[in-house]
Amino acid sequence: MQNRTMSALGWDDIRYFLAVGRGGSVRAAAERLGVNHATVLRRIAQLEQRLGVEIFEKRPTGYRLTTAGEEVLEFAEQMEASSHQLETRVLGRDQSARGLLRVTLPPFLATHLLMPDLTEFARLHPDIEIEILSTGDVANLTNREADVAIRFVVDRKTLPLNLHGMAGPQVAGGVYLSRDLLSRWRSGAEGIVRPIVINDRGVPDWASAGEIRATGAPFRAPDAEAQVAAARQGIGMTRLPCFVGDADRLLARAPGVEPRLNGAIWVLTQGETRKTKRVRLFIDFVSLKLAGYAPLLMGLSASGD
Template sequence: MADWDDVRYFLAVARDGSVRAAAEGLGVNHATVLRRIAQLEQRLSVQVFEKRPSGYRLTAAGEEILEFAEQMEVSSHQLETRVFGRDQSARGLLRVTLPPFLATQLLMPDLADFARLHPDIEMEIHSTGEVANLTNREADVAIRFVVDRERLPANLHGLVGTELSGGVYLSRGLLAAWRAGASNVIRPIVINDRGVPDWAHEGEVRPTGIPFRVPDAEAQVAAVREGIGMTRLPCFVGDADPQLVRAPGIKPRVNGAIWILTHGETRKTKRVRLFVDFVSRRLAAYAPLVGGLSASAD
């Protein structure tokens, strides 16, 4: 019978197509992965991979084993979440994933408050735009911007926080210069987009320059503060920044909602329940700011 610890190495190589990539993802060295694969092949008396110039490719036997390996993975995760769900102590590790903007521009003071209230809970914050796989226990709670609730996985438990609105912003200095008739070039600031955004054709102030592209949200905010041009931001970012102002003639637009997501037995643990209740109350208090109701264009 195959050992699950060997099988998970097999799955990593099958999915990545590379021993090196699998080793990096598992946090082990190259030799460990090769040894585990060799152990699995010896135990099952078959060769599971062919090594080719392009990487590792499953053999016919490997293809058959893959289906059973994935079933073992699902069973392993189900066992972990069931055991985790029985843990009702307000201590231990709590992993939370949320987009960088939510972490740095809105919720970090609240995360700090929760950590102070519950010093026995070890907080692990993953500030990323990537969607963590809650089913595979990559995180215990995910706070996410959700545009279409119908696209949420059916196996996740979701608690809607508040509607999220976005507006178009520019620096107060750039707006003052535009009103004074200055000939400053006003560029649309975008994150990795190639075209000119739709909002560039709305409102009283129209960007005249070619797009200014930035790699992430933090650079986006820094660029608009420097007066490079205009950009779309969540209202909780733009309205809270004293250096920025809404572009006149463009109303905020609802972009979806902030959801708090958990999975299966995980949501029944005390530390997860405490956190979800705490954050949902804080998000409710932020509803005017997040919904774009707390400010207006100058």
């Protein structure tokens, strides 16, 4: 593949190529780019015509890069990196408190702690368009999937070197069950107290660490919200962040199990993005809020039972 041929291509050509290559199908690429199926097919056909080679092998299971396509990929990723670098540098000079701000954070933090604060920030800055990506996955800040990531970090050494981070309060986890189930256990009522788990196999160690011993087959919840709902219903006991369990009036800590620190909350940004006014405003705002939540996050604010 000649370099001058690649250099004649625009970024718009390349992003279609990358979307198909990474998604493995035209359908996945169309969804990622927000266009229809026919548009992707047309753009790929035009690209192959301009290059004079087939860059994808069309199989029943999807699209696979040809040898020529693998060569194109090397140059395409270089162009993508240059595009993102240019974008973040320009973005870093943007000092207006307006525009799009993408924030990614775990679902528990969004729904059980920070949503009132995110709402307050939105009211304070009505010209900032806020997009919340509530996920536990690590968003790719380098590729601008998010401007700010709020993450639980156990070991700071695991953070990518290109990210700029600010450490917040430490986070503790405890074992919780419904207050009704705890009352029945204390009164001597018989019954199985199941361990409620998400994706764990077997019975976790915390199930037998305290005065109440979880027995029987685990109750498996598909996600965190279902896990909390199951605990409220008295199915058994489960491990939760203290800021979730202690704030829930229907739940109580399992006796004999002390909260355990699991790492800290970090507020992360990347490159020039952190210099924009809207990002700096948000980081200052959310860091102050998190500092105020330190006792709750560390499990120090639970009331006695």
